[in-house]
Amino acid sequence: MTKTDIASRVYNHTWKLDPIIRSLIDTDFYKLLMLQMIWKLYPQVNATFSLINRTTSVRLADDIDEQELRDQLDHARSLKLTKKEAIWLAGNTFYGRNQIFEPEFLAWLAAFRLPEYELYREDGQFVLNFHGRWMETSMWEIPALAIINELRSRAAMKHLGQFTLDVLYARAKAKMWSKVERLRTLPGLRISDFGTRRRHSFLWQRWCVEALKEGIGEAFTGTSNVKLAMDSDLEAVGTNAHELPMVAAALATTDEELAAAPYKVLQDWNRLYGGNLLIVLPDAFGTAHFLKHAPDWVADWTGFRPDSAPPIEGGEKIIDWWQSKGKDPRDKLLIFSDGLDVDAIIATYRHFEGRVRMSFGWGTNLTNDFAGCAPAENAGLKPISIVCKVTDANGRPAVKLSDNPRKATGDPAEVQRYLKFFGTEDQVVQDVTV
Amino acid sequence: MTKTDIASRVYNHTWKLDPIIRSLIDTDFYKLLMLQMIWKLYPQVNATFSLINRTTSVRLADDIDEQELRDQLDHARSLKLTKKEAIWLAGNTFYGRNQIFEPEFLAWLAAFRLPEYELYREDGQFVLNFHGRWMETSMWEIPALAIINELRSRAAMKHLGQFTLDVLYARAKAKMWSKVERLRTLPGLRISDFGTRRRHSFLWQRWCVEALKEGIGEAFTGTSNVKLAMDSDLEAVGTNAHELPMVAAALATTDEELAAAPYKVLQDWNRLYGGNLLIVLPDAFGTAHFLKHAPDWVADWTGFRPDSAPPIEGGEKIIDWWQSKGKDPRDKLLIFSDGLDVDAIIATYRHFEGRVRMSFGWGTNLTNDFAGCAPAENAGLKPISIVCKVTDANGRPAVKLSDNPRKATGDPAEVQRYLKFFGTEDQVVQDVTV
Numbered sequence: 001m002t003k004t005d006i007a008s009r010v011y012n013h014t015w016k017l018d019p020i021i022r023s024l025i026d027t028d029f030y031k032l033l034m035l036q037m038i039w040k041l042y043p044q045v046n047a048t049f050s051l052i053n054r055t056t057s058v059r060l061a062d063d064i065d066e067q068e069l070r071d072q073l074d075h076a077r078s079l080k081l082t083k084k085e086a087i088w089l090a091g092n093t094f095y096g097r098n099q100i101f102e103p104e105f106l107a108w109l110a111a112f113r114l115p116e117y118e119l120y121r122e123d124g125q126f127v128l129n130f131h132g133r134w135m136e137t138s139m140w141e142i143p144a145l146a147i148i149n150e151l152r153s154r155a156a157m158k159h160l161g162q163f164t165l166d167v168l169y170a171r172a173k174a175k176m177w178s179k180v181e182r183l184r185t186l187p188g189l190r191i192s193d194f195g196t197r198r199r200h201s202f203l204w205q206r207w208c209v210e211a212l213k214e215g216i217g218e219a220f221t222g223t224s225n226v227k228l229a230m231d232s233d234l235e236a237v238g239t240n241a242h243e244l245p246m247v248a249a250a251l252a253t254t255d256e257e258l259a260a261a262p263y264k265v266l267q268d269w270n271r272l273y274g275g276n277l278l279i280v281l282p283d284a285f286g287t288a289h290f291l292k293h294a295p296d297w298v299a300d301w302t303g304f305r306p307d308s309a310p311p312i313e314g315g316e317k318i319i320d321w322w323q324s325k326g327k328d329p330r331d332k333l334l335i336f337s338d339g340l341d342v343d344a345i346i347a348t349y350r351h352f353e354g355r356v357r358m359s360f361g362w363g364t365n366l367t368n369d370f371a372g373c374a375p376a377e378n379a380g381l382k383p384i385s386i387v388c389k390v391t392d393a394n395g396r397p398a399v400k401l402s403d404n405p406r407k408a409t410g411d412p413a414e415v416q417r418y419l420k421f422f423g424t425e426d427q428v429v430q431d432v433t434v
Numbered sequence: 435m436t437k438t439d440i441a442s443r444v445y446n447h448t449w450k451l452d453p454i455i456r457s458l459i460d461t462d463f464y465k466l467l468m469l470q471m472i473w474k475l476y477p478q479v480n481a482t483f484s485l486i487n488r489t490t491s492v493r494l495a496d497d498i499d500e501q502e503l504r505d506q507l508d509h510a511r512s513l514k515l516t517k518k519e520a521i522w523l524a525g526n527t528f529y530g531r532n533q534i535f536e537p538e539f540l541a542w543l544a545a546f547r548l549p550e551y552e553l554y555r556e557d558g559q560f561v562l563n564f565h566g567r568w569m570e571t572s573m574w575e576i577p578a579l580a581i582i583n584e585l586r587s588r589a590a591m592k593h594l595g596q597f598t599l600d601v602l603y604a605r606a607k608a609k610m611w612s613k614v615e616r617l618r619t620l621p622g623l624r625i626s627d628f629g630t631r632r633r634h635s636f637l638w639q640r641w642c643v644e645a646l647k648e649g650i651g652e653a654f655t656g657t658s659n660v661k662l663a664m665d666s667d668l669e670a671v672g673t674n675a676h677e678l679p680m681v682a683a684a685l686a687t688t689d690e691e692l693a694a695a696p697y698k699v700l701q702d703w704n705r706l707y708g709g710n711l712l713i714v715l716p717d718a719f720g721t722a723h724f725l726k727h728a729p730d731w732v733a734d735w736t737g738f739r740p741d742s743a744p745p746i747e748g749g750e751k752i753i754d755w756w757q758s759k760g761k762d763p764r765d766k767l768l769i770f771s772d773g774l775d776v777d778a779i780i781a782t783y784r785h786f787e788g789r790v791r792m793s794f795g796w797g798t799n800l801t802n803d804f805a806g807c808a809p810a811e812n813a814g815l816k817p818i819s820i821v822c823k824v825t826d827a828n829g830r831p832a833v834k835l836s837d838n839p840r841k842a843t844g845d846p847a848e849v850q851r852y853l854k855f856f857g858t859e860d861q862v863v864q865d866v867t868v
Contacts, residue, residue, distance in 0.1 A: 090525050091521035
């Protein structure tokens with residue numbers, strides 16, 4: 001006899017909202033590190049964050065119900081840090097350091113709520129903007145993306161039968177476990193979960209993180225998701241993102257300031273953090289220009305995170321640059337995080353093995369890989385390339401070039417101005433799938 | 435169609451051990467407060483704790499499989515404080531106070547494991563002793579009791595069918611909710627969960643605690659269970675227990691020291707804690723003698739926890755004593771915690787309303803009341819009166835008298851010696867059901 005728990009069933013069937021974001025720390029750890037810096041150094045700066053769907057063939061506003069989206073965004077706005085979360089942030093050790101967050105910052109964060117949003121539909125897409133103080137709008141990036149992505153998977157699964165769903169997840173689990181089996185053959189591999197923003201769902205991300213914990217053991221160095229790190233006694237990982245040089249560049253009023261912007265934010269960062277958190281993200285306005293003009297102290301930092309060049313090519317250029325600065329790459333760290341799948345991780349690992357320390361941030365292909373899992377073709381389960389980027393700072397347009405022109409964001413005229421300023425050397429067009 | 439999750443089912447059916455104790459902080463908060471004091475002031479004292487089943491008609495060793503008991507005790511011994519728990523203990527506020535636990539104590543606790551046990555069967559009962567340092571053996575009290583009680587409920591339910599179990603829990607929930615409805619009619623009521631040691635099971639205690647949280651709101655002032663307090667963002671509550679005066683008395687080598695023992699431990703306590711933690715437990719060797727010989731400073735403490743006298747009678751005597759010391763009882767707190775059910779809570783509340791501050795610690799009748807719930811009479815679900823008490827300290831017998839001769843524990847000759855010394859005034863024989 002199979003028994004159905006009646007109370008659970010009625011509760012499930014009369015559920016008003018199945019929340020996608022369950023906690024204010026269901027976000028990436030680097031958002032909190034950046035937030036503390038913004039709160040401390042740039043509390044008066046305004047910044048707009050905007051949703052950008054680079055997969056324009058997918059008409060999000062046709063797939064996702066606007067009211068459901070509003071309900072989820074409103075629910076996220078209702079969240080506040082819980083007492084347990086505040087205690088954990090204050091008391092946990094991050095990157096070997098105690099009290100990485102100042103008490104005053106945590107007191108401010110305890111009262112924080114996500115600010116208002118602007119939402120409307122245009123040409124089958126959602127226009128979703130967050131206007132206001134940078135230290136408030138910045139926190140929308142991850143929850144906004146996670147909400148859009150999970151609403152999209154829910155819509156894709158809405159009409160599937162129970163067996164179809166059962167097989168779908170069975171295949172996805174089998175697929176995930178095959179990846180685990182391949183990864184655990186690589187000695188000394190260091191890999192972490194970077195998949196919050198593009199995850200299929202919160203529960204699926206949790207399953208994947210727990211599978212890695214059981215499956216690859218020591219090689220699993222943590223998760224960028226703060227809540228999952230807390231709940232599963234894992235390390236919270238991450239450093240900084242493009243929004244820092246993007247805002248610094250947008251605020252520049254002279255060519256000198258613009259040229260200095262990518263290095264200035266590194267100096268800001270260094271004031272607050274140290275050690276393993278000193279990771280350079282070089283590609284906001286092109287890695288070639290960044291390296292050519294970088295002050296010598298940049299070579300003293302722990303490592304680089306090449307985020308848009310092809311990993312082997314991009315890694316080699318950074319190694320060359322370190323050597324030109326008299327550094328031994330074996331003391332240095334490369335963090336690869338751009339659209340990695342298992343093949344790319346293994347190829348990159350084998351290529352650089354023994355020549356440099358490496359770490360892999362595994363995102364969308366970890367937490368949202370259902371390709372070939374649905375019993376019938378289901379385009380809605382294919383991840384899209386969607387980001388939530390800063391688009392202006394104090395009313396001035398913010399731009400990212402990256403090493404791949406398809407990952408550039410911002411006003412086209414401003415992108416041209418930046419390209420002229422920073423140059424196009426080393427730019428490589430690559431398909432952006434996620 | 436009802437779907438069974440096959441992986442879950444196989445996992446459940448091949449389960450090696452369904453652990454009763456899941457965490458080292460699945461214990462009463464007062465054990466940690468006392469532990470810090472023992473660790474600090476009495477680190478060299480040895481103390482034996484022993485299981486005492488006062489309901490001798492229940493032959494525990496016939497009901498509970500010895501190997502299952504060993505497996506559960508062994509599992510509890512495998513537990514260590516997790517990182518998240520350590521952070522929470524260090525960072526949480528208890529009774530409005532930060533850092534109630536010293537860093538050195540928490541560092542010691544992080545390495546702590548429950549010590550060895552001695553177990554054998556005698557006359558249908560288990561003899562279960564914990565020998566060693568007081569600061570180690572003391573921590574067995576709550577998990578040992580919770581294990582025995584839950585193994586007993588599991589044994590009582592082993593042969594029940596699925597519908598019978600479903601109805602059993604349905605009735606227990608309905609019964610519990612009727613109590614909630616009665617309690618919420620009392621304005622200003624303050625009640626907390628003291629039911630860890632005698633709970634039906636961990637999951638049932640959690641259900642009851644969550645029901646109180648939803649059902650009586652502000653009137654629910656917390657739980658003595660540290661893990662549940664952490665997991666549900668509730669206050670952890672509790673102060674101290676009889677083991678403190680019992681050990682102090684056992685260690686006394688002269689009549690003067692014996693007479694001073696109950697007050698000496700209060701002074702020790704006062705060195706470490708303050709405010710709402712200054713609660714006197716007066717009955718270890720009889721409340722009448724305690725009050726008669728108490729130094730004046732005892733009247734400055736926040737309150738009393740009468741734990742074995744009938745609540746109204748016992749409360750009145752303490753109020754009289756406060757008044758004799760020139761104190762206004764309305765500034766004072768009485769904590770009632772001895773075998774309370776809803777009727778006793780309501781009667782006591784109404785009796786003292788407006789005359790003294792009150793708080794109720796609700797134990798066995800909260801977390802283990804299945805009377806009338808089983809579709810067929812099931813004696814195994816009736817809670818028994820079982821305790822785990824200190825029985826010797828540095829090889830000298832430890833004794834408790836209490837205000838109810840049926841709650842006395844310890845070597846009979848030694849009980850007689852204490853009775854002669856402390857007197858029998860105010861002793862009231864009451865049935866001890868839980």
